Amino acid sequence: MASLTYDLTLAGLSVGSAAALTGIGLIVTYRATGVLNFAHGAIAVVCAYLLRQFTVEWGWPLWPGAVVTLLVVAPSIGLVLERFVFRPLAVLGGDPAQTLVASIGVFVLLVGGTALLWGQGARDDAPTLLAADPWGQLAVVVAVAVAVGAVTRWTRFGRELRAVVDDRSLAVLGGIDADRVAAAGWAFGSFTAGLTGVLLAPYVRLDPYGMPLLVMEVVAVAVAARMRSLPVAVLVALGVAVAQSQLTRLHPSGWAEPLLQAVGANLFVVALLVAALVLPGVGDRDALPRTATARVGTPAGAWTVALLLFLIPLGFAGQDLHTAVQVPALGVVLLSLVVVTGRGGQISLGQAAYAGLGALFTALLAAGRFPLLPDLPAPAALLVAVLLVAPLGLLTGWPAIHRHGLALALATFAVGVGVSRFVFAQPYATSGLSLSRPPGFEGDRAYYILELGLLCLALLATHALRRGRTGRALAAVRDHESGASAAGVRVPSLKLAAFVTGAALAALGGGMLAMGVRAFDPAAYDPVRSLLWFAAIVVLGADSSLGALAAAALLVGLDAGTEGGVATVVVGVLAVLVGRFPGGPYEAVRTGFARLLHGARHELTPAGARARERVRAGASADVGRRGPVGARGGARKPGTRVGTSVREVPGRGTTRTQTGGHEPDAGRGTPAKATPQPLGPDTDAHVAGDTDARTGTGTGTGTGTGTGTATGTGTGTGTGTGTGKGVTVGTATATAPSLRARRLRLRYGEFTALDDVDLDVLPGRVSAVVGPNGAGKSTLFHCLAGTLRPDAGQVRLGERDITRLPAHARTRLGIARTFQQLAVFPSMSVADNVRVGAEQGRVADPGAVERALRLFALDGAVRSAPAAGLPTGTLRRVELARALAGSPRVLLLDEPSAGLDSAEVAALTRVLRALADDGTALLVVEHDLDLVAELADVVHVMAAGRIVTSGPADHVLGPEAGR
Numbered sequence: 001m002a003s004l005t006y007d008l009t010l011a012g013l014s015v016g017s018a019a020a021l022t023g024i025g026l027i028v029t030y031r032a033t034g035v036l037n038f039a040h041g042a043i044a045v046v047c048a049y050l051l052r053q054f055t056v057e058w059g060w061p062l063w064p065g066a067v068v069t070l071l072v073v074a075p076s077i078g079l080v081l082e083r084f085v086f087r088p089l090a091v092l093g094g095d096p097a098q099t100l101v102a103s104i105g106v107f108v109l110l111v112g113g114t115a116l117l118w119g120q121g122a123r124d125d126a127p128t129l130l131a132a133d134p135w136g137q138l139a140v141v142v143a144v145a146v147a148v149g150a151v152t153r154w155t156r157f158g159r160e161l162r163a164v165v166d167d168r169s170l171a172v173l174g175g176i177d178a179d180r181v182a183a184a185g186w187a188f189g190s191f192t193a194g195l196t197g198v199l200l201a202p203y204v205r206l207d208p209y210g211m212p213l214l215v216m217e218v219v220a221v222a223v224a225a226r227m228r229s230l231p232v233a234v235l236v237a238l239g240v241a242v243a244q245s246q247l248t249r250l251h252p253s254g255w256a257e258p259l260l261q262a263v264g265a266n267l268f269v270v271a272l273l274v275a276a277l278v279l280p281g282v283g284d285r286d287a288l289p290r291t292a293t294a295r296v297g298t299p300a301g302a303w304t305v306a307l308l309l310f311l312i313p314l315g316f317a318g319q320d321l322h323t324a325v326q327v328p329a330l331g332v333v334l335l336s337l338v339v340v341t342g343r344g345g346q347i348s349l350g351q352a353a354y355a356g357l358g359a360l361f362t363a364l365l366a367a368g369r370f371p372l373l374p375d376l377p378a379p380a381a382l383l384v385a386v387l388l389v390a391p392l393g394l395l396t397g398w399p400a401i402h403r404h405g406l407a408l409a410l411a412t413f414a415v416g417v418g419v420s421r422f423v424f425a426q427p428y429a430t431s432g433l434s435l436s437r438p439p440g441f442e443g444d445r446a447y448y449i450l451e452l453g454l455l456c457l458a459l460l461a462t463h464a465l466r467r468g469r470t471g472r473a474l475a476a477v478r479d480h481e482s483g484a485s486a487a488g489v490r491v492p493s494l495k496l497a498a499f500v501t502g503a504a505l506a507a508l509g510g511g512m513l514a515m516g517v518r519a520f521d522p523a524a525y526d527p528v529r530s531l532l533w534f535a536a537i538v539v540l541g542a543d544s545s546l547g548a549l550a551a552a553a554l555l556v557g558l559d560a561g562t563e564g565g566v567a568t569v570v571v572g573v574l575a576v577l578v579g580r581f582p583g584g585p586y587e588a589v590r591t592g593f594a595r596l597l598h599g600a601r602h603e604l605t606p607a608g609a610r611a612r613e614r615v616r617a618g619a620s621a622d623v624g625r626r627g628p629v630g631a632r633g634g635a636r637k638p639g640t641r642v643g644t645s646v647r648e649v650p651g652r653g654t655t656r657t658q659t660g661g662h663e664p665d666a667g668r669g670t671p672a673k674a675t676p677q678p679l680g681p682d683t684d685a686h687v688a689g690d691t692d693a694r695t696g697t698g699t700g701t702g703t704g705t706g707t708g709t710a711t712g713t714g715t716g717t718g719t720g721t722g723t724g725k726g727v728t729v730g731t732a733t734a735t736a737p738s739l740r741a742r743r744l745r746l747r748y749g750e751f752t753a754l755d756d757v758d759l760d761v762l763p764g765r766v767s768a769v770v771g772p773n774g775a776g777k778s779t780l781f782h783c784l785a786g787t788l789r790p791d792a793g794q795v796r797l798g799e800r801d802i803t804r805l806p807a808h809a810r811t812r813l814g815i816a817r818t819f820q821q822l823a824v825f826p827s828m829s830v831a832d833n834v835r836v837g838a839e840q841g842r843v844a845d846p847g848a849v850e851r852a853l854r855l856f857a858l859d860g861a862v863r864s865a866p867a868a869g870l871p872t873g874t875l876r877r878v879e880l881a882r883a884l885a886g887s888p889r890v891l892l893l894d895e896p897s898a899g900l901d902s903a904e905v906a907a908l909t910r911v912l913r914a915l916a917d918d919g920t921a922l923l924v925v926e927h928d929l930d931l932v933a934e935l936a937d938v939v940h941v942m943a944a945g946r947i948v949t950s951g952p953a954d955h956v957l958g959p960e961a962g963r
């Protein structure tokens with residue numbers, strides 16, 4: 001027994017050494033470049049094939065072949081990738097999601113290239129570099145780990161590496177050549193990949209698809225080491241491998257046997273699931289790159305052309321028709337990615353799992369082998385399978401609630417690999433499950449027609465989900481998750497819904513694929529497919545149903561028309577390039593054609609860009625018009641309010657009176673509304689008018705006060721003489737509640753950021769929080785907005801305790817917010833940005849969109865321009881309009897003047913003041929003391945996590961402030 005233990009340990013150490021090498025390579029590349037190299041396994045396979053080519057095919061001696069493979073080819077692959085794929089991306093801004101897509105592209109490209117060059121079949125004659133005896137391999141691992149540790153710790157290069165890892169931009173400013181460090185990281189990472197490949201190849205099947213996946217399964221080792229510690233990676237690799245080896249000794253009988261066997265054979269997959277789903281996410285950064293999810297405009301007539309192209313196969317016969325049967329089915333699978341990735345912005349590298357489950361369940365149900373369910377006719381089996389798989393979408397949907405970017409990629413990849421190993425690779429699934437087509441549709445032509453029908457249904461479902469309220473909410477989540485949450489979108493449930501719908505569509509497509517070939521083939525739903533499909537949908541227009549159809553046709557057609565692997569290579573090349581072209585490949589092709597045909601780019605400028613240009617022109621004119629208002633407004637004395645109004649809202653029993661001030665130089669300003677806007681019948685609306693928000697020129701009377709009376713029934717009258725302050729934004733809700741914080745405490749580790757903070761944000765008042773950097777202002781703001789939960793204390797809205805409510809729920813109660821860093825939805829038009837706020841806000845008020853647009857002068861050409869690329873001042877207005885469109889009762893503004901010029905600040909001040917006059921409770925966190933003095937009724941000064949002073953602005957800031 002002792003010797004068996006010893007032998008199994010040795011076997012485990014041998015596998016563990018290869019895993020440790022992979023872990024070391026992944027960590028070093030990640031540390032040097034910030035990229036988790038998904039192509040690591042593919043590089044390993046390329047090197048293994050190359051060594052075999054040198055030695056077996058060309059008859060080279062082993063060691064020269066190994067030296068060329070490992071010391072020349074492998075590092076060169078890394079250098080080429082760094083120079084031509086990842087360095088250009090770093091130059092463009094180093095978006096981690098873009099590099100993730102590129103590394104998946106490299107994976108797909110290398111796997112496809114390997115299949116093209118060496119065929120798709122497995123080889124079992126790979127040369128053995130080191131004997132199965134693990135000691136040699138272990139020695140290599142230890143030597144590599146020690147060398148990396150020594151270089152990192154004691155050499156100049158190591159210091160440079162650490163500097164780049166800490167802060168790349170700072171390191172570059174300090175004179176360090178970050179590209180050289182990255183190149184070295186890539187070269188070393190590729191060397192370890194090559195070494196893993198040639199060491200593993202003799203002991204596993206050398207094939208283009210299976211082996212890269214096998215190598216990538218051990219990414220768990222690097223994740224468990226938090227992409228940081230080499231000793232932890234080596235220990236985890238060896239530990240898991242030895243445990244996996246020892247598990248083969250256990251032979252329990254009964255139900256546990258297959259489970260234990262599956263776990264024993266796939267302990268690295270279990271480790272991957274734990275590392276990706278249970279441990280905190282690594283590299284938890286943003287979602288997908290914009291180019292990956294950019295809405296691709298559909299050229300006129302494209303759907304007609306697509307329809308005709310999809311009808312062409314009806315004229316095919318024989319093998320061609322049989323092949324064509326795969327296209328609609330794959331189209332349905334890819335539509336699932338349009339929902340999840342294209343519209344929802346969620347990375348999903350596990351979609352093949354859902355397609356495979358759909359196929360497997362359909363086959364099992366039709367064969368009467370599904371537990372507890374009777375055998376069903378094929379159509380019913382497909383339907384039930386879809387219903388059963390849909391909730392399993394939570395497997396990836398749940399991790400997506402808290403994970404983004406790389407962490408979500410790993411989680412979904414882990415689920416895909418887990419399902420593949422623990423479900424698809426089990427005897428019941430691999431023992432040849434056949435599947436018949438529905439009666440009446442047995443022939444390929446008839447079945448193709450049935451598929452077209454199902455594809456149309458899937459297109460309709462996708463269309464419904466991408467249009468309207470849900471579609472806008474999904475796009476908002478994709479564009480800016482916190483912004484969406486602040487607008488009131490229920491982000492977690494929407495993500496779950498996207499993944500569940502995606503799983504259902506994938507299951508439908510998977511079942512159709514299986515019926516097409518009349519069998520369940522586990523290889524057709526391999527996790528590598530997930531990567532290929534994801535890359536295909538990203539490069540061919542993620543947020544485009546037409547793109548999904550094109551991708552399906554491309555994947556099936558290219559492989560059928562040429563050699564297997566060509567489609568993979570094409571998709572890989574496109575995915576590698578996707579980050580290089582702003583707007584994605586379509587835009588690049590379109591621009592290229594435009595240049596070729598007309599020699600001028602603008603001639604084919606899409607409508608959105610044209611609108612943007614119009615808007616830019618308009619925006620500058622607009623700012624010009626605002627100039628005088630800003631200049632005048634900025635000079636107003638503190639403590640005085642101009643443009644006073646008296647409003648009565650009998651219906652609500654509210655009377656607020658503000659007496660006006662003196663405007664010393666208002667003569668240059670905007671003429672006031674002589675007659676304040678009567679309130680409409682909808683007295684609940686906060687945003688009722690926009691009389692002169694956009695006018696900034698003219699002659700005023702210099703001084704004066706305005707009065708206005710409005711009734712809740714809309715019959716109000718008003719009189720006024722102007723000072724130019726006449727922004728009327730609607731009526732206050734008489735019952736507008738206060739937002740109150742009591743004894744808020746929050747610690748970041750040992751550091752106390754909030755220490756017993758009390759704060760009241762009252763209706764009709766502007767409260768401001770000021771203080772030095774690090775005082776705790778933002779932390780307090782986040783506690784009020786719901787993005788942070790205090791350790792102790794309470795936040796109340798009126799009588800309601802909202803301390804534990806998330807941000808979107810607070811928005812729906814009427815607490816809107818804006819962000820210091822703009823949080824607009826760049827792919828959406830200005831009007832749609834505002835519409836999201838109206839649809840998800842406190843009250844669904846269809847008129848609120850137009851009112852908010854008018855109030856912020858966004859109702860001209862700018863309304864239909866995509867938000868991406870608009871000037872900061874315009875985007876601030878968009879964000880405010882979105883916040884107001886939800887009819888908030890409390891408005892929280894985090895440094896609202898950031899990025900605005902003085903004219904824009906003055907215009908903003910006017911609108912905010914009017915909102916407060918209208919009954920909204922405003923809280924402003926602001927560094928600009930002039931603005932605070934101009935605007936705030938009450939100022940709270942924070943220092944070291946406490947509110948140290950509170951009072952009227954001129955008391956707290958001094959009478960000179962704001963002059």
Ligand SMILES: Nc1ncnc2c1ncn2[C@@H]1O[C@H](COP(=O)(O)OP(=O)(O)OP(=O)(O)O)[C@@H](O)[C@H]1O
Pocket residue numbers: 748751753771772773774775776777778779780
């Ligand atoms: N996530 C965090 N982890 C640890 N410390 C944090 C975190 N966020 C903020 N802090 C620290 O808490 C303190 C308060 O930060 P906060 O951002 O609330 O201050 P602030 O007054 O808004 O500063 P600024 O005006 O510079 O934005 C600071 O010392 C900051 O370094």
